[in-house]
Amino acid sequence: MKKKFPKNFYWGGATAANQLEGAWNLDGKGPSIADYMTAGDHQNPRKISRELDENVYYPNHEAIDHYHYYKEDIKLFAEMGFKMYRMSIAWTRILPNGCDAKPNQKGLGFYDKIFAELKKYNIEPLVTIYHNDLPYHLVNRNHGWASRECIADYMHLCKILFSRYKNIVKYWIPFNEINALTVPLGNWNHGGIIHKDTIYFEQQQDEPSLRFQALHNQLVANAMAVKLGKEINPDFQFGSMICHITVYPSTCYPDDMLLAQKEDQFRNCFCGDVLHKGYYPYYAKKYFEDNAITLDVNDTDLKILTEGLCDFYSFSYYMTICKSANPKATQTSGNIMGGAKNPYLETSDWGWQIDPKGLRWTLNHVYDRYNVPIMITENGLGAKDSLEEGKIHDEYRISYIREHILQMKEAINDGVNLIGYMPWGCIDLVSCSTGEMEKRYGFIYVDKNNKGEGLLSRIRKDSFYWYQQVIATNGEKV
């Protein structure tokens, strides 16, 4: 008989503070790097402003105003039956400059209310500590995360959060998609690094040594956070969080095979290996040599990496890519990076290849490598929705998620210890890559368009009722 979803499986959804809270400068909150990004779309990349311009629209400033709508939003999550909710804490709501000695009480008060609301509905919080929102003040200091000082500031934040929420939050993710710094796109919104010639988010000037120094600092900070957290409460559970870009060779031509292997090692496995094994893998050292990347790594860092291993592996999964040795291979886009097109797969309107079976492959791949519980902390279809007589018939979204859930079930049957599923943007929010509102992922529609117009009202989509039934039947009725 086929295995079913485990009884205590965590069904839920995921969001990030900078993409939904809004209230970017209210109640003592300071600006973060996300507040400096303009709106864009699939054709026109977002720009990174050096100074805020009052004539320019910054979509993250108001986002979907969850800051004021949180009660209504969490009630809707509860109505869907969520068992867990992945959210992030805005660093600048707690420490407006990122390095203030004392926390902003109003900022903490906001998260106290969020956690109380979740508890009311028996929803377990899963908290990302850093999700693309470095305090802007720390960018100006010295290239954001490339500066070692950032580790101490981040640890100060962690200490505040771990002590205050010691008996309230059990599941933590120190860094969202930590491997995003393996690609130049990660410079700004993951590392807070900006060079003088950078204008567009998608075409950033890059200094690989600086970028990898920022990544090293984050890997060290991740391990330190785990170590500190376990001292404060040994029951805390920490997850790695990898943007998993599953890579296939375009053909069985051995050069394609080797390229795909290298890409998988470096983009996907490298950070997971450090966070779960406690040391830099051999292929990372070779990559650094080949690319003339020099890093400031000391013995204390290397020791810390072995002392703060993550308890569970988590990842985002939206699409897969191919690797081809043929320079003329047709390319397609994707999350944080694109690749060669797969002729067997369809794409979303944003060119991301839809590949449910790739999720089963990925779950087996990572479980085999790390042998720890696995959580899918992001997955979903960014699509345009149309409101027809007050309803949104999003069969395309249901179909995407259904096919992925069916493959999760196959992976569980294969023996993978999958413990949770948090579809991304369970309520419509601002797209990270394009800044659009109309690249929607949610089960809940938010009345707001790409220009920032709308009433912000919340409307249940068809997928809302469908997901409600999936959860009620523990994944049996999809």
Ligand code: BG6
């Ligand atoms: C992940 C990020 O990379 O992908 C999210 O963690 C992001 O912040 C999500 O929103 C989907 O990407 P996008 O660009 O469609 O918003």
